[in-house]
Amino acid sequence: MTSATKPIDPLPKVWNPDSRIGEMLAGKRGLVVGVANEQSIAFGCAAKLRAFGAELALTHLNEKAEKYVRPLAEQIGASLLMPLDVERPGEMEAVFERIRAEWGRLDFIVHSIAYAPRDDLHGRVIDCSLSGFQQAMRVSCYSFIEMARLAEPLMSDGGVMVTMSYYGADKVVSNYNMMGPVKSALQSTTRYLAAELGEAGIRVYAVSPGPLKTRAASGIAAFDDLVADAVARSPAGRLVDIAEIGRTVAFLVGGGASGMTGDTIFVDAGLHNIA
Template identity: 55%
Template sequence: MSNSFSLHGKRGLVVGIANEHSIAYGIAKTIREYGGEVAATYLNEKAERFVRPLAEGLGCPLIMPCDVSKPGELESVFDKLKAAWGTIDYVVHSIAFSPLADLHGRLVDSTAEGFGVAMDISCHSFIRMAKLAEPMMPNGGTMLAMSYYGAEKVIDHYDLMGPVKAALESCVRYLAAELGPNNIRVNCISPGPILTRAASGIKDFDELLTVASSRAPLGRLATPEDVGRLAAFYIGETGNNITGNIGFVDAGYHVRG
């Protein structure tokens, strides 16, 4: 983006920062670099000691706990946003979770409980976030979720999360259709594999990284900052006519099929 690109006057929420390697942190940092304001969340007290210094370094005026599996926590975040800002321009959902026993096994062996937990945290929480954000975007806005190519094609060892991310991408399209009349754009970013704490839970993830970088036309992997630049594009005026889109940031890996 050119030097004239700016997110000044844009303010919103980024959920999912865990440490300095998080995709969510790359997004939040890029938004701040372009002049936008960021409210951030951390999962729990254990995570707070890693997240708070990063969020304070970005000048986040609101740093709040948010475990979407705990009743009321996501709602509390939006109550605080409303009290502080009244309205927001964007939300970024960058969280996913599956119990390891279900994630590391075959999909056919997954439990109903494990599948339900993965779907609730990784997918339905985005729907809940959209419902809470909608009334705070009277002049329109942007909602972003994070996906992965395993939603479209079978990726070894991605297993349970493939169907969950496919559901998330479908939700993005349906939310885009429902919220479009209110000038709210809903999009998904699909990075290639990035070594984050969450991704390290995937079996043989190092092998996945090697394969992706070797097969990508550009011969490299994406970074959280790469994801951040596309997020900024969607949030800014540049993204005003884009909704229901799945934007790949994977050095072209997805074109290999």
């Protein structure tokens, strides 16, 4: 394992309630959407949020995905595990109804899902299909709006909403293609939700990680070249890992970020600062 890929902040194999950091988010309850396997950004967030003391609900895409996600949910002691395909009518409503029935409230949500049809993702933006663009927007952006709408009534005492973006929303990144405009829309959505929900004490953020070797990222053409370029150009000379992203999300969920909302937070070893 090279210095560019070895974990800087390893994830715990099991949640340790006796850890000295295990109280920062004690008493907070949150939903994390997007866990697919142990390399996924959503799992990095879930593991760190749980390590800091939060109680968690997780989702899995379908029955096939459940066999990978359930052991991870058990590993970190998640309280709830539910199916959620945002393209299937009624499933998101069912998730929030169960949270309402069992918890009665919600302190935070983490939205870490994105999708684009492969043919559209690998082609030029100008050539993308209407159906492909609509599906990418539906899954990657509009689902965050839906989650926010359903979470709002459960955040009567305020709360935090976090989604995941990428630098390709701000600058043209080779081979990111159609997902660039989609993530730009997601970041703009973050700002508008922050403005609309601020009076209710709800803060909204987009986190923008650098490239990571996740299953979702494997769909990007020439992704290995993108990773090599990130390592070569970032001030830290390395990639970030999912635990570092998780710690950032834990900070945003906690009281330390109370003076911030609507922001896009870069966690990319400084790569976005380099021309």
